[in-house]
Amino acid sequence: MLRNIICIILVLNLFVTFSKAIYISERNETKLLQSINDQLVELKAKQGRHEILIEELMKSMHILDRQDNFMDGLLKATNIQHLITEQERQAKLINGVVRESDFQQLKADFQYLRAELEKQKKEEADMDINMQELKKELEQRKKSAEDKESDSQSLRVENQNLRAELEKQKKDAANMASDIQQLRAELEKQEKDGIKKEFNNQQLKAELQQQKKCEVDNESLRAEVERKRKLVNGLVNPPNCTEAKSNGINEILLPNFSTQSFKVACDVETRGGGWTVILRRMDGSVNFYRNWTEYKNGFGDLNGEFFLGLEKIHAITEERRQELLVVLEDFEGDNRYENYDAFAIGNEDQQYVLHTLGEATGTAGDSLTYHRGHRFSTFDRNNDFWKKENKNYAKSNTGAWWFYGGHYSHLLGKYNDNNYEKGVIWYHFRGNEYSLKTAVMMIRPRK
Numbered sequence: 001m002l003r004n005i006i007c008i009i010l011v012l013n014l015f016v017t018f019s020k021a022i023y024i025s026e027r028n029e030t031k032l033l034q035s036i037n038d039q040l041v042e043l044k045a046k047q048g049r050h051e052i053l054i055e056e057l058m059k060s061m062h063i064l065d066r067q068d069n070f071m072d073g074l075l076k077a078t079n080i081q082h083l084i085t086e087q088e089r090q091a092k093l094i095n096g097v098v099r100e101s102d103f104q105q106l107k108a109d110f111q112y113l114r115a116e117l118e119k120q121k122k123e124e125a126d127m128d129i130n131m132q133e134l135k136k137e138l139e140q141r142k143k144s145a146e147d148k149e150s151d152s153q154s155l156r157v158e159n160q161n162l163r164a165e166l167e168k169q170k171k172d173a174a175n176m177a178s179d180i181q182q183l184r185a186e187l188e189k190q191e192k193d194g195i196k197k198e199f200n201n202q203q204l205k206a207e208l209q210q211q212k213k214c215e216v217d218n219e220s221l222r223a224e225v226e227r228k229r230k231l232v233n234g235l236v237n238p239p240n241c242t243e244a245k246s247n248g249i250n251e252i253l254l255p256n257f258s259t260q261s262f263k264v265a266c267d268v269e270t271r272g273g274g275w276t277v278i279l280r281r282m283d284g285s286v287n288f289y290r291n292w293t294e295y296k297n298g299f300g301d302l303n304g305e306f307f308l309g310l311e312k313i314h315a316i317t318e319e320r321r322q323e324l325l326v327v328l329e330d331f332e333g334d335n336r337y338e339n340y341d342a343f344a345i346g347n348e349d350q351q352y353v354l355h356t357l358g359e360a361t362g363t364a365g366d367s368l369t370y371h372r373g374h375r376f377s378t379f380d381r382n383n384d385f386w387k388k389e390n391k392n393y394a395k396s397n398t399g400a401w402w403f404y405g406g407h408y409s410h411l412l413g414k415y416n417d418n419n420y421e422k423g424v425i426w427y428h429f430r431g432n433e434y435s436l437k438t439a440v441m442m443i444r445p446r447k
Contacts, residue, residue, distance in 0.1 A: 237251050237252055237253035237261040238250075238252055238253070239252055239253060239254055239316075239319065239320075240252055240274070240276050240316065240444065240445060241264065241266035241267070241268070241273075241274055241275060241276045241444065242274040242444065242445060244266035244268050244273075244274070245268065246266075246268060247266065247267055247268055247269060248265070248266065248303075249263050249264070249265055249266070249302050249303070250263070250264060250266050251263055251264075252264055252276070254312075254315045254316065254319060256315065256318070256319060257311075257312070257315035262312065263302060264276050264277070264302070264308065264312075265277040265280070265302045265303075265306070267442055270325070270327065270442070271325065271337075274444045274445075275325065275442035275443065275444045276308075276316065276442065276443055276444060277308070277440060277441070277442050278307070278308040278313050278441050278442065278443060279306075279307050279308070279411060279412075279439070279440065279441040280300075280304070280305055280306055280439075280440050280441075281305055281411060281415060281424050281436070281438065281439040281440075282304065282305055282437075282438050283304070283305065283415075284305075284415030284416055285301075285304055285305055286299070286300045286301065286304065286305035286306065288305075288307070288399055288400070288412045288413070288414070288415075289379065289398050289399055289400075289414065290378070290400070291378055291379070291380045291381075292378045292380055292381040295307060295309070295310055295376070295378055295400050296309060296310050296311055297309050297311065298310075298311075298312060307412070310345065310352045310376060311347075313345050313352075313443075314345045314346070314347045314352060316443065317343060317344040317345050317443065318344070318347075320445050320446075321342060321343075321344070321445070321446045322342075322343045322344065322443040322444065322445060322446060323339065323340060323341055323342070323343060323443065323444060323445075323446050324339070324340040324343035324356065324441065324442070324443050325337065325338070325339050325340075325441075325442045325443075325444075326338040326339075326340075326368070326411075326426075326439070326440070326441055327438070327439070327440040327442070328426050328429055328436055328438065328439055328440075329436065329437050329438035329439075330429070330430055330434065330436055330437055331436075331437045336426070336429045338367075338368065338426075340356045340368070341446070342355070342356065342446070343355070343356055343443055344356075345376075351375045351376065351383045352375070352376040353374065353375050353376075353402075354368075354374040354375075354376070354402040356368055367408040367409035367426050367427045367428045367429070368408070368409050374402030374403065374404045375402065375403070375404075376400065376401070376402050377392065377393065377394040377400060377401070377402075377403050378394050378400040379392065379394045379395040379400070382394065382395075384403045384404065384405065385404060385405070386404060386405025386406075393406065393407065397410060397413060397421050397422055398413065398414045398417070398422060399412040399413040399414055399422075400412050401413075407421070408426075408427040408428065409425065409426050409427060410423075410424070410425045411424055411425075411426070411436075411439040411441065412424075413425060413435070414435070415435060416435050417435050418433055418434060418435050419433070420432055420433050422435075423435025423436070424436045424439050426439070
């Protein structure tokens with residue numbers, strides 16, 4: 001029984017010690033080993049005391065066995081009854097001494113062991129509480145570590161984004177510096193040009209002042225000033241392409257149209273040159289199915305396909321009577337030239353009426369002036385004088401033109417569309433079901 005109790009206590013001690021070791025190992029391995037060593041020493045000391053006590057008990061049992069043997073011998077030599085009486089007396093004496101001593105010792109050991117057990121239970125309860133607190137703290141630290149890891153990952157991503165943004169800003173700053181240098185160079189150039197223009201203006205003003213001082217007829221003076229103004233404007237920006245030296249883009253100025261010059265494409269080779277190109281079709285790279293505003297202002301690429309614009313064409317033809325040349329080419333390489341001595345676009349109620357006088361005016365052989373007074377129409381603005389059943393030819397034929405209840409030419413049609421009256425057509429050249437490869441309209445002042 002006593003041995004069982006001692007074994008239980010030792011097991012509990014070892015469990016508590018192991019629990020402490022686990023708890024302590026998370027903090028300090030050195031302290032753990034020292035604590036285990038101290039507790040083992042203490043347990044060995046307790047075990048030694050218990051073993052001494054057990055040893056003494058075993059000696060007492062051995063003495064009793066010897067006395068029993070001794071009493072057996074005495075019974076044989078003496079009166080059995082006397083020996084029995086003496087044995088009982090001695091047994092009582094011995095048992096009283098031994099049992100009293102053992103009882104006191106066992107009682108003391110039991111109290112010590114119970115106190116020790118209570119102490120162990122209390123320490124175990126405290127350790128359990130500490131263990132729970134440590135678990136909570138460990139969970140909090142794990143969560144904190146996870147949060148820190150998440151924050152660290154976010155910071156790394158943000159840092160990468162900031163670096164990318166910084167690199168972009170550096171690149172933008174470099175581009176900006178380059179743009180600033182270009183702007184400075186352009187500004188210096190404009191300042192130089194401005195100084196030259198200012199110098200020319202000063203000269204003109206001086207000449208004008210000098211002329212004002214002269215005692216001449218006011219009307220003659222105004223005529224002379226106007227002549228010189230036109231001369232100066234003509235030298236800076238001529239009103240047409242008659243002064244152009246080579247094919248390509250030039251600037252012209254029409255004072256009655258705008259104080260600003262605008263760019264045009266010039267042809268200096270075809271039939272004596274001096275032509276201002278107002279329409280060019282050549283490869284289908286530009287969409288000509290456009291609204292009224294776009295045809296009014298013009299669109300396309302002056303180096304490729306384009307339409308100059310109704311407003312500009314009207315301004316050119318209004319200033320001076322023009323001649324018109326239409327140059328056509330099919331996909332087989334055949335060409336046709338249509339020449340018109342008089343050409344004008346009248347801005348009549350914003351309808352831009354076409355007026356022409358051709359080689360075959362009013363005859364079936366002329367695809368442009370077969371009818372007079374053609375009005376320009378687009379899919380969103382129908383100005384056709386003969387609106388058959390409210391039909392809009394610009395919409396149904398997918399292209400704007402000067403329609404008159406139909407048409408014999410349609411150079412603004414859909415490129416490479418050979419359906420009836422849909423493509424770039426000139427009826428008296430290749431009919432209404434052949435879309436031409438090239439179509440150019442050019443004008444120049446009449447000589």
